[in-house]
Amino acid sequence: MDAHTAWLFTLSTLDAMTPILLTALGEILAERAGIVNIGLEGIIMLGAMVGVMAAEAVHNPLSPLIGLLAGLGIGAAIGLLHAALTAYLKGDHIIPGVGINTLALGLVPFMLIVYWHSAGQHQVYNYARVPRIGGISPVTIFALILAPIMWYILFRTSIGLTIRSVGENPEAADTVGIHVERVQAIATIIGASLAGLAGAFMSLDWLSTLTKEIAAGRGFIALALVVFSDWNPLRALGGAALFGFFDVLREWVKIMPSVKAVVPDTLLNTIPYIVTLAAVAGVLGRVRPPRHVGQPYKRE
Amino acid sequence: MAQAERLEVSRTRLPEWLVEGLLRLGESVIALLVGLLVGAIIMYLSGYDAVEAYKSLFGMSLFDSYGLTGTLSFTAPIMLTGITFAVGVRAGLFNIGAEGQLYMGALGAVLVAWLATYKIRLLDSVLGTLFAYTIGVVLALVWAYIAGILKVKRGVHEVVSTIMLNWIAFWIVEYFRVYVVYNPEDPSKTISVPTHARLPLLVPDTELSATIIVSILFSLFVYYLLWYTVTGYELRAAGLNPLAARYAGIKTEKAIMISFLVGGIASGLAGAGEVLGRPPHYAITTGLSNLYGLGFDGITVALIGANHPIGIIFAAILVGALKSGARYMQIYAGVPLEMVRVVEGVIIVALAVPGTLRMLREYLRRRRELAELQKG
Numbered sequence: 001m002d003a004h005t006a007w008l009f010t011l012s013t014l015d016a017m018t019p020i021l022l023t024a025l026g027e028i029l030a031e032r033a034g035i036v037n038i039g040l041e042g043i044i045m046l047g048a049m050v051g052v053m054a055a056e057a058v059h060n061p062l063s064p065l066i067g068l069l070a071g072l073g074i075g076a077a078i079g080l081l082h083a084a085l086t087a088y089l090k091g092d093h094i095i096p097g098v099g100i101n102t103l104a105l106g107l108v109p110f111m112l113i114v115y116w117h118s119a120g121q122h123q124v125y126n127y128a129r130v131p132r133i134g135g136i137s138p139v140t141i142f143a144l145i146l147a148p149i150m151w152y153i154l155f156r157t158s159i160g161l162t163i164r165s166v167g168e169n170p171e172a173a174d175t176v177g178i179h180v181e182r183v184q185a186i187a188t189i190i191g192a193s194l195a196g197l198a199g200a201f202m203s204l205d206w207l208s209t210l211t212k213e214i215a216a217g218r219g220f221i222a223l224a225l226v227v228f229s230d231w232n233p234l235r236a237l238g239g240a241a242l243f244g245f246f247d248v249l250r251e252w253v254k255i256m257p258s259v260k261a262v263v264p265d266t267l268l269n270t271i272p273y274i275v276t277l278a279a280v281a282g283v284l285g286r287v288r289p290p291r292h293v294g295q296p297y298k299r300e
Numbered sequence: 301m302a303q304a305e306r307l308e309v310s311r312t313r314l315p316e317w318l319v320e321g322l323l324r325l326g327e328s329v330i331a332l333l334v335g336l337l338v339g340a341i342i343m344y345l346s347g348y349d350a351v352e353a354y355k356s357l358f359g360m361s362l363f364d365s366y367g368l369t370g371t372l373s374f375t376a377p378i379m380l381t382g383i384t385f386a387v388g389v390r391a392g393l394f395n396i397g398a399e400g401q402l403y404m405g406a407l408g409a410v411l412v413a414w415l416a417t418y419k420i421r422l423l424d425s426v427l428g429t430l431f432a433y434t435i436g437v438v439l440a441l442v443w444a445y446i447a448g449i450l451k452v453k454r455g456v457h458e459v460v461s462t463i464m465l466n467w468i469a470f471w472i473v474e475y476f477r478v479y480v481v482y483n484p485e486d487p488s489k490t491i492s493v494p495t496h497a498r499l500p501l502l503v504p505d506t507e508l509s510a511t512i513i514v515s516i517l518f519s520l521f522v523y524y525l526l527w528y529t530v531t532g533y534e535l536r537a538a539g540l541n542p543l544a545a546r547y548a549g550i551k552t553e554k555a556i557m558i559s560f561l562v563g564g565i566a567s568g569l570a571g572a573g574e575v576l577g578r579p580p581h582y583a584i585t586t587g588l589s590n591l592y593g594l595g596f597d598g599i600t601v602a603l604i605g606a607n608h609p610i611g612i613i614f615a616a617i618l619v620g621a622l623k624s625g626a627r628y629m630q631i632y633a634g635v636p637l638e639m640v641r642v643v644e645g646v647i648i649v650a651l652a653v654p655g656t657l658r659m660l661r662e663y664l665r666r667r668r669e670l671a672e673l674q675k676g
Contacts, residue, residue: 038459042645085652094394094459095652098599103645105596107342110638114346220463227460266475273467280461281454 009248011135015206017244018140019044019198023222024229024236025143025150026075026194032154032231033187034167035086036093036294039100040195041219043078045108046100047071047199048214053115055128055204064130067204068139068197075196079189087184090296101219109212121211130205139201146194150233163187167290170297180297195219217273224276231290239279246275323661324606327651328615331604335647339639348635356632357640361625369508370627373578375620376511377402380570381598382616383522384563386607388458390526391559392539397447397462398567399595400469401440405571406584406591407473408436413493413575413583414481428497429576436572437565443469444564451560452553466595470588477584492582499577509577514569516613522562523609535559570594593641597623600644603651619644 023040030037037043048071055067078100085091109120116122130137154160165173166183174180198218203210221243229236250271253259259268313319340350360367381398388395412432416423423431443465450456481490499509526532537545538555546552574591575582581590601619605611622644626637 081649085649089653091652095603096649098396098603099645099648099650099652101645102596102600102648103642105593106638106641106643106645110342110346110636110642113636113638217463217467220460224460224464227457264475264479266471266478269471269474270468273464273471277450277456277461277464277468281450281456 009252012248012251013241013244014136014140015244016247017240018137018143018206019202019218020222020225020243021143021147021236021240022139022198022201023195023219024225024240025146025233026191027222027226028191028229028231028233028236029150029154029163029194030184030188030191031226031293032167032290033163033184034170034290034292034295034297035083035184035188035191037079037082037097037188037192038094038223039078039082039097039219040192040222041215041217042097042100042102042104043075043192043195044199044202044215044219045104046074046078047196048203048210049108049111049199050074050196051200052122052124052128052203052210053111056125059127061127063128064204067128068130068200071196071198071200071204072193073196075199076189076193078196079192080185082192083185083188086296087181087188090298092296093294104215108210108214112210112212116210121209124204124208124210128204129208130201137201137205139197139205144237147233147237154233164290167292170292184297195222198222221272221276224280227289228279242279243272243276247272324611328604328606328611331647331650331653332618334650335643335645338646339643342642343635343639349633353629353633353635353639357625357629358621360628360632361621366506367624367628369503369506370624371617371621372512373507373509373620374624375616376509376515376577377570377574377594378597378601378619378623379515379519379612379616380566380573381595382601382605382612383519383566383598383609384595385599385602386605386609386612387522387526387535387559387563387566389602389607390539391535391555392542393451393556393559394459395444395447395462395560395563396459396595396599397444397465398563398570398598399593400462400466401443401564401567402571402574402595403466403469403473403588403591404439404443405436405568405573406575407476407571408432408434408439408568409493409572409575410476410481410490410584411435413497414491416494416497417491424494424496426497428494429499432493432497432576433569433572436575437568440568440571441561441564444560444567445557448557448560452556473584473588477586477588483583487586489581489583489585493576497576498582499573501579507579509573509579511573511577514573515616518566518569519609519613522566525562526609531558567595567598570598597644600648603648 023044027037027040051067051071054070055063058066082096085096086093112118112120112122130139154164162178163183166178166180170180202214225236225239225243228239250268254265254268336354343350343353361371362368381402384398384401385395409432412423412428412435416428447458447461447465450461451458477490483489483491499511502508502510526536534550535555535558537550538552542552571591575584584591597619601612601615604618605615622640626640629635630637
């Protein structure tokens with residue numbers, strides 16, 4: 001592999017890791033505060049859809065930015081709904097996520113037909129595409145910088161201590177005067193908005209198309225990455241690079257004639273999922289989730 | 301004394317299980333109405349006639365005899381995938397692997413169809429039907445077992461593992477569809493189950509086959525298993541409070557494995573049944589389009605049916621009506637049938653609002669008590 005090919009491979013890996021990293025970082029934040037959101041897959045899909053809608057509706061030089069912000073916004077809105085149901089109404093954490101995923105699975109193909117009059121995919125117009133800096137997307141740069149920042153906030157500041165204490169022991173946090181629900185709600189909203197941004201990145205930037213299966217399990221791969229990273233943003237950065245690498249490797253191997261002759265492409269498609277499963281099951285020893293994650297906190 | 305009085309009052313009212321059941325029913329009905337309302341709003345905003353859409357949807361799926369057979373044939377697989385999810389919840393799991401297990405079940409049936417067509421002609425008979433169900437269930441069991449063993453031995457959360465297994469199953473079945481059990485005369489599907497190995501149709505010239513009977517019988521079996529056997533008791537105890545169950549000598553790992561395996565059987569039956577009993581294809585179509593989503597629909601079914609096998613039978617008919625009616629909604633009102641999945645999603649979100657009615661009941665009770673106090 002020559003230098004140019006290696007560079008192209010690196011760029012592709014950066015693209016592939018960006019949505020998983022953003023989504024996982026958001027979920028790490030939410031789970032550190034004790035809220036699980038398995039609706040990430042749906043939020044990615046809706047972020048991808050709403051991002052394109054907003055960017056194309058504006059149609060000016062700011063289109064890409066507005067599209068990305070719209071993706072962020074729809075994520076935040078769903079995060080708000082999730083926070084209302086889980087942090088405030090003390091409901092089950094998993095069920096609303098399942099609902100959002102189901103809704104997105106219906107709404108995205110529905111809107112592709114109704115809004116874009118196309119069954120299955122929409123090519124994003126050039127003016128709505130996010131411009132690149134030396135081949136790298138600004139969203140990727142943002143995600144790469146966000147990881148250490150989030151690590152610093154979580155483990156080196158009092159805000160981080162507050163968030164972690166809510167996830168570890170809400171009773172104790174409550175006793176010392178922390179607004180448990182408010183902290184959980186803010187973490188959930190920021191977390192979900194990052195998933196929305198990840199979706200908008202996929203449709204407006206990386207793939208520049210909107211398809212009905214755009215997320216393709218990435219929301220769940222991000223969930224796996226959260227476990228894999230031991231709820232640590234810096235380890236999530238490494239994990240996302242690993243998953244991104246295998247995602248790209250699959251696509252590259254697929255078009256190699258020597259491989260194509262031996263292994264059918266349909267089986268190569270299983271690679272990222274098998275790697276994820278193996279990573280969560282074996283590579284890492286024991287991980288310890290925040291003690292109170294996923295349980296509704298009810299005051300006595 | 302106040303406590304004794306309260307006991308006296310409660311004894312004269314309806315039995316607790318009935319009140320509880322009616323509340324759960326109320327929650328499901330409200331969630332359903334919210335889902336339909338949000339669906340109507342989205343249709344209105346998209347320029348469709350929501351009233352016309354729902355009229356054609358429910359009118360045909362529930363109040364037309366041919367439409368009703370369609371509804372029941374849609375009901376059959378999602379009743380079983382609903383059982384998969386519900387048995388998981390009863391053991392304290394969120395097993396969303398029904399989708400992948402259903403693919404594997406269908407693959408098993410198609411593999412037998414391939415054998416019956418090219419290798420063992422003897423299988424073009426009832427023998428083939430039974431063999432196809434068996435292989436389908438075995439493959440689905442393998443898929444459920446992997447998730448179970450990862451959970452029990454490695455602590456892998458089932459939401460993550462089952463979703464990955466769903467995707468792996470998807471591509472494996474696609475591989476077989478394209479490269480092994482393809483239909484040489486029609487590239488849009490796999491080979492079909494030969495005529496004599498198919499499940500009999502209950503009503504001629506419809507899609508309704510014996511799969512619905514399999515589904516109802518298995519649901520009743522799971523009801524019996526959960527509430528009338530020691531295994532079922534242990535499974536539910538492990539789900540309600542794993543620590544207490546372990547303290548009482550119940551092996552929670554075993555309960556979890558059994559829950560996965562019973563779920564696997566249900567989804568395997570669903571997948572094999574779709575191939576063996578669904579005209580006109582009796583096969584797996586391109587992109588698994590005739591299977592895709594049946595596992596996820598089971599989650600909706602289980603949640604509406606309050607994770608109770610009997611509730612699931614009725615919830616499956618309802619969701620089956622939505623799915624079957626979606627076709628008529630598309631034909632007569634022009635609304636894309638994906639709309640139904642939006643409605644489903646909203647129903648689930650609405651079901652997540654925890655015990656709205658329960659809170660209302662609590663509020664009314666307190667108000668009544670307060671009023672009684674003031675009177676006295």
